Amino acid sequence: MFKVRFCFEKTGTAAYISHLDLMKCLQRSFTRAGIPVRYSQGFNPHIEMSIVVPLSTGYESKGDLCDLDLICDELPADFADRLNAALPRGMRVLSAKQADRPVNQIAYCAYEIRFPAGDEAAMGELFASPVCMEKKSKRGSREVDLLDYIKEIAFYREDETTVCRCVLAAGNDPLNPMYLTKALKNAGLVPEDAAAHYIRTGILDENCQNFYN
Amino acid sequence: MNDKIRACLENVRKPARYTGGEYNAVYKDKNKVDLRFAFCFPDIYEIGMSHLGSKILYGMLNGMEGVWCERAYAPFLDMEAEMRKRGQPLYALESGDPVGEFDILGFTLQYEMNYTGVLNMLDLAGVPLYSRQRTSLSPLVVAGGPCVYNAEPVADFFDIIMIGEGEEMWPELIALYRRARQEKMDKSAFLREAASIGGIYVPSLYDVTYHDDGTVAAITPRESAPPVVMKRVVKDLDKAYYPDKFIVPSTEIVFDRAMVELFRGCRRGCRFCQAGYTYRPIRAKKPETLEKQAKALIASTGWDEVSLTSLSSSDYPHLETLCESLVDYFEPMHVSLALPSLRADSFNLALVENVQKVRKSGLTFAPEAGTQRLRDVINKNLREDDLLEACKVAFAAGYNGVKLYFMMGLPTETDEDLLGISQIVRHVIATFREYGKNKSRGVRVNVGISIFVPKAQTPFQWLGQISAEEAERRKQLLMDSLKIKNVTYSIHNYQTSFLEAVFARGDRRLAPVLERAWRLGCRLDGWDENFNFDAWMQAFSDCGVDPAFYANRQLGEDEMLPWDHISSGVTKRYLYGELEQAKRGIATPDCKAGCRNCGALRLTGGGKCDV
Numbered sequence A: 001m002f003k004v005r006f007c008f009e010k011t012g013t014a015a016y017i018s019h020l021d022l023m024k025c026l027q028r029s030f031t032r033a034g035i036p037v038r039y040s041q042g043f044n045p046h047i048e049m050s051i052v053v054p055l056s057t058g059y060e061s062k063g064d065l066c067d068l069d070l071i072c073d074e075l076p077a078d079f080a081d082r083l084n085a086a087l088p089r090g091m092r093v094l095s096a097k098q099a100d101r102p103v104n105q106i107a108y109c110a111y112e113i114r115f116p117a118g119d120e121a122a123m124g125e126l127f128a129s130p131v132c133m134e135k136k137s138k139r140g141s142r143e144v145d146l147l148d149y150i151k152e153i154a155f156y157r158e159d160e161t162t163v164c165r166c167v168l169a170a171g172n173d174p175l176n177p178m179y180l181t182k183a184l185k186n187a188g189l190v191p192e193d194a195a196a197h198y199i200r201t202g203i204l205d206e207n208c209q210n211f212y213n
Numbered sequence B: 001m002n003d004k005i006r007a008c009l010e011n012v013r014k015p016a017r018y019t020g021g022e023y024n025a026v027y028k029d030k031n032k033v034d035l036r037f038a039f040c041f042p043d044i045y046e047i048g049m050s051h052l053g054s055k056i057l058y059g060m061l062n063g064m065e066g067v068w069c070e071r072a073y074a075p076f077l078d079m080e081a082e083m084r085k086r087g088q089p090l091y092a093l094e095s096g097d098p099v100g101e102f103d104i105l106g107f108t109l110q111y112e113m114n115y116t117g118v119l120n121m122l123d124l125a126g127v128p129l130y131s132r133q134r135t136s137l138s139p140l141v142v143a144g145g146p147c148v149y150n151a152e153p154v155a156d157f158f159d160i161i162m163i164g165e166g167e168e169m170w171p172e173l174i175a176l177y178r179r180a181r182q183e184k185m186d187k188s189a190f191l192r193e194a195a196s197i198g199g200i201y202v203p204s205l206y207d208v209t210y211h212d213d214g215t216v217a218a219i220t221p222r223e224s225a226p227p228v229v230m231k232r233v234v235k236d237l238d239k240a241y242y243p244d245k246f247i248v249p250s251t252e253i254v255f256d257r258a259m260v261e262l263f264r265g266c267r268r269g270c271r272f273c274q275a276g277y278t279y280r281p282i283r284a285k286k287p288e289t290l291e292k293q294a295k296a297l298i299a300s301t302g303w304d305e306v307s308l309t310s311l312s313s314s315d316y317p318h319l320e321t322l323c324e325s326l327v328d329y330f331e332p333m334h335v336s337l338a339l340p341s342l343r344a345d346s347f348n349l350a351l352v353e354n355v356q357k358v359r360k361s362g363l364t365f366a367p368e369a370g371t372q373r374l375r376d377v378i379n380k381n382l383r384e385d386d387l388l389e390a391c392k393v394a395f396a397a398g399y400n401g402v403k404l405y406f407m408m409g410l411p412t413e414t415d416e417d418l419l420g421i422s423q424i425v426r427h428v429i430a431t432f433r434e435y436g437k438n439k440s441r442g443v444r445v446n447v448g449i450s451i452f453v454p455k456a457q458t459p460f461q462w463l464g465q466i467s468a469e470e471a472e473r474r475k476q477l478l479m480d481s482l483k484i485k486n487v488t489y490s491i492h493n494y495q496t497s498f499l500e501a502v503f504a505r506g507d508r509r510l511a512p513v514l515e516r517a518w519r520l521g522c523r524l525d526g527w528d529e530n531f532n533f534d535a536w537m538q539a540f541s542d543c544g545v546d547p548a549f550y551a552n553r554q555l556g557e558d559e560m561l562p563w564d565h566i567s568s569g570v571t572k573r574y575l576y577g578e579l580e581q582a583k584r585g586i587a588t589p590d591c592k593a594g595c596r597n598c599g600a601l602r603l604t605g606g607g608k609c610d611v
């Protein structure tokens, strides 16, 4: 058996594939690609796989991770090419290797959020002092200070777009970047009906280094 | 996908329905094609993407040089609101381009309750609703599908309605369309020529007049349009186009699996069933063809289930050998077979077990009526003993649940017939008590009851639907009689069935009603949460149309029917003969016992049916 971890992009139309649907999409892609996946034993055999850090529907990703059990002893040389020929539009395998690091070493995720152009200085200012907000989690909702979850944040202008680059807590108590948008909208710095475009740019460890590398 | 579409998607449920990009979706360079085709399904994505005919058409058109066929589905309410708010017109999923700019919009009419969906999609596309309001050659608005055997209520909205199977008609129509563009024909010249293609019905070339009592006086063709448009069929299904790829949705749909089509037509002749008459003659595919098609589809899609579809799977002559070889091939690949539409009288447990080796699903049978008398009337040639025998075998093998489908409001139905339903249910339970393998687990019987809708081009086309009051009384009777332990039941909503009946036997005077109902907010009428019966009733009264005239009235033998200029091949005389047999309570043996000359073989120029 070989445990592979592969890094993939999910952009454009593929961003709208929900986490649950993504599992199914990937499974079908493995079948189409003839990847020698391992099935679980038991009454209802399923492919042994997991998407390492689930992503909200509508968010793009430049490098999400999937772990998968193969029945072969080493990584097939053409793994990425074969899978790429079988993926839906907007999904692409960037690389694959043995799943070595335990996923509990993931501490942060990096995101890019894109808004219609606004006042970047004021936005940066907003996150210079505590931003208290109701945050939902599996265990219910509670009042938190967003700053406790923000490792880095910066705003800059790109043509007609304001870009927010941030590094947010992942792991057990993660922060969804939509809370930043919410805070900006509450403060009147982003119009209420403006669309925000989210892109996950990296999955990072405790030292803010790429977890996958 | 443009920013506007992206903004819409931020606020809607299940956005993956609106993005395209699924595996096997076809992308072409729009500068390198000369014909943009939007396949429009007037219901939501989950339903439309489950539909086999669309997949055949999509594959076939995209296989044609210079044609790019894309898809559009009815947006759900939340998406429609976003699109209207942001001024985003209906777009094709592949390119994101507005379908109003396409050359041909091809709608499929699967169900009468989708008619408002057609209007809503045209409107969202910015295309005028009525054919007469669209004066140029594009967009050409075309319809096909099972409702075409009486599409008169929507006839005024379409430029062309295709009667029958599209596999041969589309290439001919597209060739003519290209020639029309080249020769700069105007729309009416094009339509005149189109009407000479077999199976092509051009509604605007027929004048309909009415008697004072509201019945049809005459349907008069103009400008050499044929007096009767005959259905087109494919002669040899083994040679007909069938896709080796289906689009694999990236989100859940109703039938998320590969499908191969065992045969078209049905030898049984149930007198209420429109498909049973309009899909004739019976043409089967060879097992080799089906095997090849199933294997190709699984390889290209990665699906884990392949369904063998038809109107009555157990009637496929080579079913056992086909299933055996498919199971042998697919089982090691974790691919299961699904075999819908099994009949209880030819129930073969070994077969079902074999098919369900990989995944066990439920048992479903459709006795349709509660007594033998009524089953003879409707020609559902299924005996209770056969049903109980099938249940016995299945229960003994470990099954502990069964779903049973019935209808209420059938012609000649009495209270005794209705109470017969609960009798059958009790007998099924008793069968379980006696033969069930896991008696301690208990049995579950699920009863689904729909309300009879008389359909055009069937022997029952002359009969009226029961009234609302009578439906309510019968429903109460059923509800009281079905309060049985281990039994759950559901009874279809009368109001929806009533509207189906209105439009199933309707005429052109219903077009303004549809428009009015749609303007009053009716759409996605098949969805309970959005069904607004009061608005429909208001639309009828605003237009001065009495719906009961269409739904509940018994039509005269000599009366001209609104769909008399459309033929499914089966003759009106044959249908009327079947009606008379029904009135006498006499069943007609199925076609395996001998051809009864229904008329359908005219369409293939003779030969015989595959029974």
Ligand code: SF4
Residues within 6 Å of the ligand: B266, B267, B280, B281, B282, B591, B594, B595, B596, B597, B598, B599, B600, B601, B608, B609
């Ligand atoms: S009656 Fe004859 S032609 Fe008609 S479906 Fe049956 S076998 Fe075919």
